[in-house]
Structures are given as structure tokens and as C-alpha cells.
Amino acid sequence: MNIFYTFLEKIIRFIWKLVRKAPAAIVICAVLLAAVSGISSALWLKLDSDQDNLISHELPFQKRNLEQIRNFGDQEYMFVVIKTGGTEAGKATAAKFASTLATKLNKRPDLVKEVHYAMSARDMGPGVLMFASPDELREFAALARDFGPLGREWFEAPGLSRFLDMTAGLLSGEKGAGGDSGMFGPFIGAVDNLVGEMYSSLVSGPTLENMNSPVFDLDKAGIQYFYTRNGKLLIMRILPKKDFRVMDVIGPSLNFVRSSLETARTEFPGVEAGLTGRPVLSADEMHTTDQDMTIAAIISVIVVGLLFMFILHGWLRPMLVMGSLFCAMAWTFGFTLVTLGSLNLLSIVFALVLVGIGVDFGIHVVMRYVEASDSGLPPDEAVEDALVHTGPGVLLGGLTSVCAFYAVLGQEFVGLAELGLVGGTGIIFCLISMLTVLPSMMLIAGRRNWFPSSRPRMATLPFMEKVISRPVTVLLVFSLLTALAFPGFQKAGFNYNLLELQAKGLESVEYEHVLINESDESTWFAVMTCPDLDSVKSLIAELKQVPSVGRIESILDFLPEGQAEKADILRGEAEILQGINFETRNSRLVPAEVATSLENLIESLEGLEEKLFSAGAKKELEQVGGIIDRADACLEILRKNPADAVNLTTLQARLVSELSSSFAWLKEILEVQTVAPKDLPDHLRSLYVGKDGSFMVKISPVENVWDFEKLTGFVAALRKIDPNVTGVPVVVLESSQLMRETFLEAAGLTIILVSVILFLSSFSISYVLLTLVPLFAGIFWLLEIMGLTGLSFNLANFFAIPVLIAIGVDGGVHFLARWKELSKGECLYHTSTPVAVGLSFCTTMIGFGGLLLAHHRGLASLGGIMVTGSATCLVGCMVVLPAVFRLIERIKGK
Amino acid sequence: MFRKIIAFAFILALTLSSAAFAGRFDFAIIQPGQPGTTAEAQPVMDELAKYLSTKLGEKVRGVYYNDLNEALGSIEKSKPAWGITGLTFFKSYANKFSMIPVASTLPQGMQKDVWRLIVPISNPDSPLKVGGTVYGSMLYAPRSLELLFGTQGGEFAVEGTHNALRMLRKVNKGKVAGVVLDAVQYSVIKDSDRYSGTKVVFTSAELPNSPVVWFGSTNDDTLRLQAVLLDMDKDPAAKELLKLLQTVGFSPADKDLH
Known part of the structure; x- marks a missing residue:
């Protein structure tokens, strides 16, 4: 025996003295402390669900990322992907769908900050004409010169009747006629709208709904929808409101967007549309993991409870273990409140860790107590026996587990470091609780004879003695199996693809794939910043040479070229509209005048019909025929009851208002001579110009960067151009690598620390090696099975490694401690230790086994690795290690 | 895009005055009975003239007539080089104006009219x-x-x-x-x-479609014009123009016209 182990024994002796003297006081203090911790945590412990806070803000890549977010604002959008089928009709329906959905979403600015799905000419700002080609501009200027006098004439006495007359004149050619076939559709569509509105107004009167709405929607004229380059999809970008004080950061916004989307789907049953984007995927991931974890927890509690009740007999012993565990959990919450003040997205799983590891300590104590009671010892001595004999082993095992978690302290991956601190400290609290509170409660219950008189059904495993009676055969069989499975070991790998962790069938995942496969869009984009426009230009030129770079967006997309030439074309053109009074009041509406104007319009439309008829334009002919029918109906109403014309007053006011606004805007855009970043509308400028005046360049990848190799290549190519590149691809790449490195470093450090602790507790290399046999054998077999079954490590299941190290070592410690205790003639499997160790592994397997049913593939793989790893460590502990013991005994002739 | 912005409120025709013909490739489209007016059709004529000017390297002008008497008067006065005429006009006045069919229109892609x-x-x-x-x-x-x-x-x-x-x-x-x-x-x-x-x-x-005719004796200019017209259906730049002219292209002159 060595000093360290003796020290552990002294601690246990000291604890026992306390427990024996004041068990009730210990329990009361523990419960009070747990209550205070629990209540204060419920009141003040916060949740920080901001993914950006999982990584140290001091890391260069994270610094740049946060600086970019601070400078340019949150640009993490949700995407509504609308399928168009690639046809013009499909595109038109998709546009209507998007417009309907946007109207719904814009009703809740408290939940939805921005919705973008199209850009009208007005959205481009007053410099919109500068985006036209010189030829287009000349044509436009010529048109403006022609319609200027018309506008001037109309605004002298603006009204419905005069408008109808002028329209009739345009159609008949009296006021000239358009030679551009492209004009036909919008023009006839507008006439159709106007006559349709006239008819509705005359039949039903003006309604509140359209009281202030435009007649022609001229604001939306020339609208460009955000179709993908191949036209198969229409993309809506939605910026949700975020609340990082709650787990579900975009929960209310997401629910609202989803319900609006559902309503839009019912209105357009033929349209296929779905929601995706990084925040949606994250929220869905959280939602599915939350659901999966709940189901897993319920299953594991029920099954572990049944197992405890079966093995430990009755409900009291399991209840005492669970009570002690809950105390430790509550203390851990209190500790977290005092030290960190909040839990992050990773540290929130510490409770699962404590259930998986902490409960095992209690099992050893209880099983030893059962064994001692069974041998006829009174309660006090039975508790003392349990404490004194299992205590040092439990402490040692616990310390190794703590090492596994504390090994990540100080790492740049703050999320993991905090999980290490909370998890490791939680394990210490479990140790304290299981070695003080649990024995105290057992003492109280034993003294009062509350435990069932019958002994547990399975306190020992004598049949296992036969299995290990031929240790050489056992070891050879396992060696052979290990050798046969070795190819699997070589195949075991790491999968970085975060999308493959998500549940199958999730709308957000499916539509992310749709975006990847059917468009040049990407929900991820890298970001570079430039101090001035010249450097933006040269950067873009450089980026265009990079094969992995797809779409490049910058402020230059909104700064037209050849501005001087265009300004020359437009110079003086606005004069044609000078002096027009856009504020003129509506003229009085005279029923007879309206009727006459309608007759004129009908006559002109009939002339148009003849032209269409001669041209064989069947569809257009039908449209014009419909307008004539409605105009005829209006005329009939006015002839029967001229007083009904009053119902057209509101329509006239709307018409005048809309055309006033449009003409004023026309004058404004004709006057613009240059477009600089400062002239752009706020919503555009803020996307590309930072608070410090720098310019953002957004770079989308060509390939699917959920694939880690492609992501690595994409980021590497960009770094050659600008080492300070940032954005989601860079953050994901860096944080994934950091997470993997942190885990690997932590695993290596844990092994070293555990070995040191084991050595200090024994000063024997052979002891250390023997203790680590179950761990090494178990992990090796786990890797072989993973390779053979195709299961790989990923960013969701890597967390299994420290837990497996903890429980693997723990089993070895207890087996070795008990083996050393055995007197001559005693057999290991006739003691309670194997059952306790087996039960510990089983609780872990059951605890994580529920995750096998998870929809989230990352969680399911965590369940798979934990169950497989626990099982392999169990076999290593229960079969291989005792076989080695037996072999050593034979060699030593014991 | 920008023209559509003002589609309803601002549409106006470009009026223009007809002028006496003089160019080697100036033309007249004569379709008595068709709706519309000379002025309304002028933008389309200008488009065709612009296209041909580019292709032939000559200044080209054109005018449209749907009134028989106006057309008869104008041809005698301004002597266009070529034209597209209605079938009845061609049959009635082919000799009078020495019209020689050099191509045929293809309205809706149909080779023949009925x-x-x-x-x-x-x-x-x-x-x-x-x-x-x-x-x-x-x-x-x-x-x-x-x-x-x-x-x-x-x-x-x-x-x-x-x-x-x-x-x-x-x-x-x-x-x-x-x-x-x-x-x-x-x-x-x-x-x-x-x-x-x-x-x-x-x-x-089955009747021939409206023919493209050359007024007077054919020469190298006739062949140059014919070549341009026959290739129009393959030229993306002519796509919109052909729509305006209500033909999918031009084919060699219908034999039934001779």
C-alpha cells in the first residue's frame, strides 16, 4: 500500500466518522444546500445559446467573425425555397406565393426583421436608371419625352374620366401607339386592373381593404424576383428576431414563419416550398435533439429503475442512490451559478454525464453494503464496511473521471472548457454525495430497519468463474477475434459533415439539399472586407479566377458602370416634367363624362381586337374581350343609375395618388446623375457597407461545403487571397478542427493523468497497465466495430470519448481493488464487485441506449458509440481482466 | 425592365412622318384590309428598316399601307425597291408594278394560306x-x-x-x-x-402566303435582300422583329405565285 492510497483511506475513515456521528445532520445539510442551489439556479442561472460564445473570442478567426457581425450586423438568414418547376407559369405562381407569404410575415415586425424575395425599381433607389444600358436609357428618355406632355395634360385636371379618354387615345393611336410588343402585356394588364376595379367599385362600393391600395401597383413594376440562375427555385431571405436568453433563439420567429408558410401552402396547394438556412437547421437540430433526449431520458429512467429494483430488490435502495444523485446535480447547478452564471449549449448536457457516471459510485457503495449486510453485519458495520472497502476505489475511479473532464479546462473551445468544469465538478459533487449523503441515508434506513429483509436477486455472478477458468483460452479467443476485426480499426474515421448529423426527413435538411443540388445559392458565404471601392474591384477580379468560388456579391452590384456616359444621356431629360403640379386635387367625377369615356375606351379596345384577330393572337384577344365585357357592364350600371358613379370616387383618388407618386418618382430618377454608395437605400447599403465604412464582399462556394474536404479547399483557396477571410465557412471549419483537436488533446491528457494517478495510488507500473486493460481493449474493439459497421466519429459523438475513458478506468480500478482484497480461496465472482461494475456499465448503456432511437443522426451515433463502447469496456472488464488476473495467479502459483 | 415600370401611365407612340423613298432597299408593306394605321405601324417598319440597314450596310426606310388607294398612289409616287404585299394585291397588280416574288412570309409557320x-x-x-x-x-x-x-x-x-x-x-x-x-x-x-x-x-x-416582291427587274440587290430575309429565322437579333412582323421567318418565293 502506498501513501496516496493510504491518504484516500484516511479521507474515507474521516468521512465515516462524520457519517456515523451525525447522519441526519449530513442529510439535512445536503438537502438544504440542494434546495438553495436548485431554487437559486432556477431563478438566476441563465442559458447562453449563442453559438458564437462557444469559442474563445480571443481566437483570431473568432475575433474577425465577431468584428464582421458587429460591423455589418446579423446577416444569418432563414431561406424559404420555392420550387418553380422551371416554367414561366411556375415562376409566376412562385412569385405570387412569395408575395403572399411576405405580406403575412411583414405583419409581425416584432418577430421578423426583414423579408427579401424580389427587388423592384424603387428598391434600387433614385439612381435606378443608371443600371440601364445606354441604349435602354436613350429609349427610355425618348419615351419620357413623349409621355411628359401627356402627364402634363392629365395633371391639369386629373381624374378617372380623362384617364380613360387618354387610354382610349393611346389604344386607338390618336395619341400615338407603342410599337414595342413587350409593352402590350403590362399595358393591357393595367387597363384590365383599372376596369376590373371600376366594376368592383360600382357593384360593391369601395372597401376598407383597398381604400389606400394602389390601382396598378406601379411600385412593383419591373420587379425582379430572386430566382436561381437556372430558374428552378425562387429564394426568399428572412431575417428573424433572435433572443439569446432562451434555448430556442429564434423559436417564436420560426414558429410564426412556419405557420405563415403553412397558410400560404394551403392557399397555393400546387406550390412546393420549404424553409431552411443555418438558423433553421440549428433550431431544428435543437428541437429534435431536445425531443430525442427527452424520450431517451424517459426510457433510461424507466429501464434503469426497473434494473435497480430487480438487482437491488425493492425501491428504497434505488431511491437513496437517485436522491443522492439529485443532491449532487442541484449542487452542480449552484456551483455553475456562482462560477459561470450561465450554461452554454454544450455544458447543458452535464446532467446526462452525472447520470451516466455519478450514479455508478452509489452502485458500488450500495452493492458492498448489501454484501456486508448479507454476511450478517449490523447496519453501522455494514455501512462502514461498504465505505471503507469501496470508498478508496470509488474515490480513485471518480478522480480519473474528473481528470477526463478537467483535461479540457483552459482550452480555447470555451463551450467544452465550461462543460469540463461543470461536468468534472459535478462528478466531484457526486463523489461527495455518494460517500456522505448516501451512507448517511443508508445508516438511517438500516438502523430503522427500512430495507427489505430479502437479499438482492443478483449480488454475485458465480457462473463467470467457469468462463475465466481457462484464462489462456479466453485470452487467445479474444486475441483471435481482435485480429480478425483489425481491418475495421483501419477504417474507423471522423465525419465532419454537420448536415449528415441532422434527422432524415426534416424539411430544413431536405430543402438545404435542394438548394445545394439545384441552385448556385448557398446558405453559407465567406466574407472579405475592403477599405475602398478600388480594392473591392481588384478583389472580385481575383476571386473570379478561383474555381471553387461561385457567386460573389458586393456593393459594386449596386453601383452602375459608365455613369458619366449615362448621365450625359439623361442630362436635361427631367425638364420635360418640370412645373407639373403633382399635388393637384382630383377633378369632380361626372357620371355622364365617365360613361362617355368608357364608350371611347370600348371603341378603342374593339379596334385593338381587330388587330389581334388579324395577328391570330388568341390569348390576348380573350383578355381584351374580357376587358370589353367588364367595361360594357360598367357602362350599363352607369346608364341605369348614374348616381352609382359616386362609388368610383375612392378609385379616382387612388388613381390620382398613385400616378402623382409615380410621376414624381420618374422626375426624381431622371434627375439623378451619379450613384455612389451613400446614395443607395439604407437596406442595400447596410448589407455591404460596414459601420466603419469598409466594404463587404460575400463569396459563395460552387460546391457543397457541408462536405468537409470541399469546405477545406474553399477556405484554403480564399485564404491565399486574403488570410483574414471570415464568415460561416471559416468559422465552421476552424471550430470543427478546434473541437476535434480539443477532444484529442483532452483524451491524450486524460490517459496521462489517469496513468499518473493510478501510479501514485500504487507505485506499480503493472497495476497501471492492468487497470487500463478494460479501457484499451474496449476502445480498440470499439474502433474495430465502428470501422466494420460504418459508424464514424463526428462532432456530436466525440463527446463519448471522455465518458468512456472515465467508466472504462473506473471498472478496472474496482476490479483490481477487489482482486487485491481477496484472501486465499476467495473468488472474484463470488463478491458483489462484478455485479456492481456490470450494473454501472449497464446503466450507462441504458442511459445512452435510448439515444439509439433518436431521429437526430448525430445523437443516434452518440448512442451507438456509447452503447458499443460501454459493452466493449464491460467485456474487457468482466472477462479479459479477470482472465488476466487468473493467469497472473497461476503464474505466481497463488 | 425600365420601360415596363411606366408601362401603363407613360406609353406613347413615336410618331413620325413619312418621307419620299429614295434608298436602294427602301420598302413598302402593303396589306389592304388589315387593321390599324400607317402611323401605328411605323415603329415596326423602323425596326425592320434598322435591322436591314445593319445587315445590308445601306440606309433603309419603310412604310406600311393598309389602305388600297393610298398604297397605289404611294407606289407610283415613291417607287419603293421592294415590298411585302397581300396575296390579292399581288395578283391584282403584279403586272402593273412589275412585281417579282422573291420570298414568302410564314405566318404562324404555315407554308400555305387557306x-x-x-x-x-x-x-x-x-x-x-x-x-x-x-x-x-x-x-x-x-x-x-x-x-x-x-x-x-x-x-x-x-x-x-x-x-x-x-x-x-x-x-x-x-x-x-x-x-x-x-x-x-x-x-x-x-x-x-x-x-x-x-x-x-x-x-x-391552298394559297400562297403574302409574298415579298421586288419592284422591277431583279439585280444583285435583290439577291442580297433575299439572302438577309431567308436567314432571319436563324438570327437571334431578328427574333423580336419577326414577332412584330407576324411571321416566323421567310421562305423562298412560292412557286404558285409565278
């Missing part, structure tokens, strides 16, 4: 029993009835109209004895229920 005599459904099925005046946009020129019936001829009176659709509606209501529609016009109504009060009592033989 005319149909349509009468009220209550009328007898025989074209010989049609009484009253029959209208048609192609019935302006003197030889139109002969073209419709071939050698047989018809006994009823014919009158050209710019309002063939209005006349069709009247036939539908039984107010007019009949209307003659060309293949393009007939394509609009053939599947429509709106004209259930009408029936076809006579269908002409």
Missing part, C-alpha cells in the same frame, strides 16, 4: 346560295373572289373590311351574309364556343 367562307349557321350549306354581301379583310383587291373560288367564281357581292372580327360577330348573330377569313384569323375561332352561330361553307384551295 381562306374560308363563313356564314350564319341557319343559312344553306352551299356557297352558291349565299345571298347578300360577304366581307373579308382580303377582299379589297379586284381578283379576290377569283382567288377564293379558283375558276368557279361566286355569285354574291364582296366587300373589303378592316373589321373582320366585327363582321364575324355579325355573322354569328345572323346579321351579315358571310365573312371570309384567312388561315391565321380562322385559327383564332376554330376551337372557340363563342362563334357557335357560324359555319364554314367553303374552303379554298
